[in-house]
Amino acid sequence: MTPTLKLFAFCGSDGAQSKTAILVKTAVAEVAQRLPVDATFANIAPFMQVRLGQYRDTLPDDARAILEGIETCDLLVVGSPVYKGSYSGAFKHVFDLVDPDKLLHKPVLICASGGGQRHALMVEHQLRPLFGFFGASSAPVAIYAGAADFADGAVADPALKDRIALAAQGFAQMAGQPAARG
Template identity: 70%
Template sequence: MTEPLNLFAFSGSHSSNSKTAILIDAVVEEIARTLPIRVTSANIAPFMDNPLGQRRKDLPETARAILDGIENADLLVMGSPVYKGSYSGAFKHVIDMIEPEGLLHKPVLLCAAGGGQRHALMVEHQLRPLFGFFGAASAPIAIYASAADFTEDKITDPALQDRIRLAVKGFAQMVNTI
């Protein structure tokens, strides 16, 4: 049996039951059916203790541990809520704390959740270029979910469930060729 890959899942939402967190959890569950993984998950809450910390050393230990986890993971699932057509400022602040070479060639599956379909291209126009700057290996298919895809705290839209499976299939193929 092959050694499990370390997957770090990060939600740019501070809530563990946000649409973004629910989406990321569903993606991670699908990846676990496809690849041998060891999962660590975190959200943005630890960064809110010092939201304007400009250097890594200014952050609380829990926030620094998240950055280390992101940089040291074999695989990433990264997601942000959509605000005004883009990722949140807090999500960008976390990404700004990552070392420039910290994501180089790292496989990442990008996710976002927003209120409606008008934000659907955010993953392509905002998230993908952000991770491209770091030289991360973004999966060919990203995942966007809107509020209509959920009933309470569950993904209920069959099209989104299919997209998750399709995105994870491509992600797994990409990972297996590395």
């Protein structure tokens, strides 16, 4: 029997029905069809009241639990809304508090959503380098969605659904391989 993997999904938006949250949850559901996972979902809300520059040991418990979820999971799915061509400062602040050694070789599936397709390369030019700094193993296919890709609180565009499935398949294949040890 294949062991259940601990998947942590982190959304850089604080709305439960935001496009980013919907995208991340859809990606997690696709991954769960391919791998035995115990998925936990968290959004950035606990960090929205935290003073920037605050140290990890002074964070509220719910914010510290998010950091622990990111650091201790087997698989990480992250999603960020796009703000002016990048992730938000609050999203970056969360990852400023993550222990860099804890993401080394960790499989990460990158997602982002924005108003339109002009921000699509944000996943490649902003998020992928962020996780490269940590030495994380970013899935080869990232997921970007524009506002027109959603309808009635769900992913509606067939091409985006296909991309999510493709990304989930590659991510599942990565997760099935043991991490290289140095």
